[in-house]
Amino acid sequence: MSVERKIAVLCRVEPGCxxxxxxxxxxxxxxxxxxxMQYFDVDVATWILTPRYDKTLEEMQYSVANxxxxxxxxxxxxxLIGRDIDAFEERFQDKLTSLINLYLARK
Known part of the structure; x- marks a missing residue:
């Protein structure tokens, strides 16, 4: 899938996690x-992870071609691409949890 057709996923990560x-x-x-995350589901998505300082903003935000x-x-x-968004989000949450656990273990 071309870069301009991939879905961009902005994930705002809560500091409390x-x-x-x-x-x-x-x-x-x-x-x-x-x-x-640059290696996670790269066939479908590009990722942007940022702190979630403003709780009025959604945790996950999607865009295509800006x-x-x-x-x-x-x-x-x-x-349309034959995927389930709930399964996609669940896989991401599992990956994020794994990354958090690894980070905390090294802290």
Whole structure:
């Protein structure tokens, strides 16, 4: 799939997922996780991981060719490429949890 046809996934990571002092580590974690995610589901998506300082913003945001998609549009996109968005998000959450656990084990 060409880069312009891939879905871009912006994930805002809560500092609290790294424990009570997570705000001290969230920037470093996102930078490390970003590097790990460059190999995850690359046939479908590009990833952007960033701290979630503003809780009014969605945790996950999708776009294609720099056009923001609603969740319904993202669901339709995944259906068109023969994938299930819920399974995609679950695999991502599992990967993120694994990265968090690895990060915390090294801290």
């Amino acid at each position: 790294l424990g009570p002092d997570g705000s001290d580590h969230i920037e470093a974690f996102c930078a490390l996780a970003q590097r790990a 056009k923001l998609l609603s969740h319904a549009q993202a669901t339709q996109y995944f259906t």
